[in-house]
Amino acid sequence: MNSIFLSGCLAKVKVIFAENIVCCSRIKVLMMDTKNLLHTNRTEVRKLVLEKLGQSEEDIRKDIQLLKNWFNYQKHLPELPCDEVLEIFLVVNKFNLEKCKKKVDKYYTIRKEIPELYVNKNPKLEHMKEIANVVYAIPLPKLTPTLSRITVMKFKDTNPEKYHPLNYFAHTYNILEIRVREDMMLTDTLVYDLEGLQFGHLFKLRIGILRKASAILEKVFTSRLEAIHYINLPSSMQVIVNLAKNIFGEKMRKRIHVHKDLESLHQHIPKEFLPQDFGGSEKTLDELHGKFS
Structure with missing residues (x-):
């Protein structure tokens, strides 16, 4: 599990800048409230998630306290995250405390390791407003019956000249920061609408950028992926997707779906959960x- 906003829990975070390390323990992370953008009854969903994972309220209270005790000895980390943030890290790591500690640690320290994806990426800055008007990266409001959060990625403006990969990935991480503070789900479902994708976009994707972006996802925001859906895939990209599927294990390959039309997509995701742009009722x-902009 895509980035930095703040909700009611207001975790006090130090922001690490590349050369001059500036610690701001009492700031709202990106100076913007998230305003409960995800329509999730957290209490209800939380109960269902705990049942699915075989955990009780007492279990989660104990684990949160253990994380807090551990955190107090991590002098290189800023102030303690709120309980809601610790909860979501526990959930996505299936309550494996050691994995959770590593992810929480990396959640903060990676900002110094990969500053280009964090420094000057406040969503109020002009260049970040511009990228938000080039791509959609939207977690949809409703959870599916399997408690999966659907996130849709699609070009809003298909002009490759306006597409800047670093800003795009930073934008998606800003959205992920909202979710860290507000969301509660069991798995993630990703929908990529590749209409308008051109070689001009791909040409800008340097391997170094992809590695850094992937590192953040792998080391911090790893989630339980239910499925990846591609629609409007250019014929030239089909070969690349097929090659990628061959790299993955059988379990992952079964989660990747390429759709020729919306009807095919609707066989996997009911219309009620999809936006009107995808033939849905949202x-x-x-x-x-x-x-989100």
Whole structure:
């Protein structure tokens, strides 16, 4: 598990800058409230998630306290995250405390290791507002019956000249930061609409950028992936997707789906959970996008 906003829990975070390390323990992380953008009854969903994972309220209280005790000895880390943040780290790591500690540690320290994806990426900055108007990266409001959060990625503006990979990945991590503070789910479902994808976009994707972006996902935001869905895949990209699928193990390959049309997508994701742009009954991407920009 894509980035930095703040919700009611207001975790006090130190922001690490590349050369001059500036610690701001009492700032709102990106100076913007998330305003409960995800329509999740956290209490209800939390109960269902704990049942699925075989955990009780007492279990989670004990684990959170153990994490807090551990955190107090980590002098290189900033102030303690709120309980909601610790909860989501526990959930996505299936309550494996050692894995959770590593992810929480890396959540903070990676900002210094890969500053180019964090420094000057406040969503209020002009260049970040611009990238938010080039791509949609939207977690959809409703959880599926399997408690999966659907996130849709799609070009809003297909002009390759306006696409900047570093800013794009930083934008998606800003969205992930909202989720760290507000979300509660069991798995993730990703939908990539590749309509408008051009070689001009791919040409800008340097291997170094991809490695750094992947490192953040792998070391910090790893989640339980239920499925990846591709729609409007250019014929030239089909070969690349097939090659990628061959690299993955059988379990992962079964989670990757390429759809020729919306009807095929609807066989996997009911319309009620999808935006109108995808033939669904949820709000349009533009309406949803307005809340995240």
